[in-house]
Amino acid sequence: MKTEKVDVLVIGAGPSGTVAAAIIKKAGFSVRIVEKMKFPRFVIGESLLPRCMEALEEAGFLEAVKAKGFQEKFGAKFVKNGKVCDFLFAEQFTPGWSWTWQVPRGEFDKTLADTCETMGIPVSYESTVTGIVFNGSDSVTTVEDSNGNPSQIAARFIVDGSGYGRVIPRLFNMDKPSNLPPRKALFTHVVDTKRSLDGEPNRITIIVHQKGIWIWVIPFSDGNTSLGFVGEPDFFKATECGNTEQQLRDLIASEPYLKERMKDVEFVFEPRVLESYSVSTTRFYGDGFVLTGNVTEFLDPVFSSGVTLATVSSQLAAHLVIKKLHGQPVDWDVDYTQPMMQGVDTFRTYVMAWYDGTLDTIFFADDPVKEIQDMICSVLAGYVWDTNNPYVKDHHRAIPKLAKLIRIRDTMNT
Numbered sequence: 001m002k003t004e005k006v007d008v009l010v011i012g013a014g015p016s017g018t019v020a021a022a023i024i025k026k027a028g029f030s031v032r033i034v035e036k037m038k039f040p041r042f043v044i045g046e047s048l049l050p051r052c053m054e055a056l057e058e059a060g061f062l063e064a065v066k067a068k069g070f071q072e073k074f075g076a077k078f079v080k081n082g083k084v085c086d087f088l089f090a091e092q093f094t095p096g097w098s099w100t101w102q103v104p105r106g107e108f109d110k111t112l113a114d115t116c117e118t119m120g121i122p123v124s125y126e127s128t129v130t131g132i133v134f135n136g137s138d139s140v141t142t143v144e145d146s147n148g149n150p151s152q153i154a155a156r157f158i159v160d161g162s163g164y165g166r167v168i169p170r171l172f173n174m175d176k177p178s179n180l181p182p183r184k185a186l187f188t189h190v191v192d193t194k195r196s197l198d199g200e201p202n203r204i205t206i207i208v209h210q211k212g213i214w215i216w217v218i219p220f221s222d223g224n225t226s227l228g229f230v231g232e233p234d235f236f237k238a239t240e241c242g243n244t245e246q247q248l249r250d251l252i253a254s255e256p257y258l259k260e261r262m263k264d265v266e267f268v269f270e271p272r273v274l275e276s277y278s279v280s281t282t283r284f285y286g287d288g289f290v291l292t293g294n295v296t297e298f299l300d301p302v303f304s305s306g307v308t309l310a311t312v313s314s315q316l317a318a319h320l321v322i323k324k325l326h327g328q329p330v331d332w333d334v335d336y337t338q339p340m341m342q343g344v345d346t347f348r349t350y351v352m353a354w355y356d357g358t359l360d361t362i363f364f365a366d367d368p369v370k371e372i373q374d375m376i377c378s379v380l381a382g383y384v385w386d387t388n389n390p391y392v393k394d395h396h397r398a399i400p401k402l403a404k405l406i407r408i409r410d411t412m413n414t
């Protein structure tokens with residue numbers, strides 16, 4: 001069987017795989033990406049956060065992405081019963097990027113992978129990793145092409161950025177259930193001819209449909225908009241009617257904020273369903289490999305954290321892989337797992353506070369305090385590693401405490 005030798009094998013050509021590959025390649029190492037699918041391929045996760053721009057910039061991707069003319073994103077608007085809470089990334093506590101993009105991921109991910117190829121990183125499409133044998137930190141990976149023909153890749157290190165494929169956790173029994181309850185999403189892209197000019201298209205809108213059920217509206221620069229309902233599986237079961245297109249149309253008609261704009265709207269594809277997508281893993285690294293992006297942990301779509309966690313984890317991991325390949329010691333717990341968990345746990349607090357209604361109290365409060373809004377805005381921009389921000393450093397306590405103060409104030413005012 002043919003065996004190729006590389007310094008680093010990257011599994012998956014999504015944002016996490018490509019960011020890691022580019023940074024490691026720039027440091028002078030040989031890298032190969034293997035990708036199961038043919039690109040462009042569909043994947044959900046279309047609203048980015050400003051923090052991911054730093055990772056895209058370091059990987060050398062910004063110019064190529066800019067050239068695509070994707071929709072610029074300047075903020076996020078939350079809507080509930082006619083009340084609006086608008087976060088603008090230009091008004092935030094943490095110094096950093098004030099904008100990012102809303103992207104159809106097929107095209108966005110292809111742009112990143114194509115840029116990798118121009119940097120001299122070969123990408124093998126329609127090539128699936130089926131097995132890995134480690135010998136210390138060296139490894140031999142078996143890859144099958146679309147005709148089932150196997151080949152082998154000997155690598156000094158593996159970056160597993162296989163997303164929902166979860167290659168290494170599955171091969172080595174490292175999957176761990178998430179501590180978030182199972183949720184479901186029903187979504188499509190629509191031809192958004194009645195797009196409102198009220199703050200759109202340069203931001204996303206998140207609508208609270210009812211307790212625990214919310215809707216994403218993510219406009220793209222081509223006039224289409226991504227639209228999805230998210231919530232407990234029971235909610236979808238109760239609204240089932242035999243086909244997902246009619247179910248989504250019925251749901252749209254039941255939402256006052258959308259029913260006129262999306263009435264008789266054309267769906268670009270039959271609505272898709274994703275379920276129980278939150279998942280975790282027992283560890284983020286091992287001898288000869290590191291897990292990045294969704295493979296480490298995926299929480300929830302509500303704050304668009306997925307691609308940011310994917311790219312930031314890869315940015316961090318790439319630097320540690322480079323150190324390791326240079327023969328320097330790496331403390332993966334201190335330098336990788338702990339910082340990544342700091343970010344993941346901050347988002348987790350906000351996700352839980354979203355679903356239990358605590359964030360509703362804060363987002364839709366009358367007379368919000370600007371300084372606090374700016375601190376929360378930084379979290380929503382993905383700056384979840386800035387421990388100068390009290391709403392990052394003390395996220396567990398700060399959010400419930402603020403909601404409690406707002407409730408007390410509102411009770412006193414009535």
Ligand SMILES: Cc1cc2nc3c(=O)[nH]c(=O)nc-3n(C[C@H](O)[C@H](O)[C@H](O)COP(=O)(O)OP(=O)(O)OC[C@H]3O[C@@H](n4cnc5c(N)ncnc54)[C@H](O)[C@@H]3O)c2cc1C
Binds near residue numbers: 034044308
């Ligand atoms: C309903 C929903 C909505 C979401 N919305 C958002 C959002 O608005 N914003 C956001 O930032 N995130 C969102 N996400 C999360 C987002 O989808 C992911 O976090 C993001 O795609 C992770 O990137 P990644 O590079 O880790 O993985 P991926 O983008 O999934 O890329 C992994 C790649 O690995 C390849 N692969 C898999 N198995 C193998 C194998 N055996 N061999 C070779 N290659 C393999 C796959 O084909 C894939 O191309 C959402 C998620 C869900 C479920």
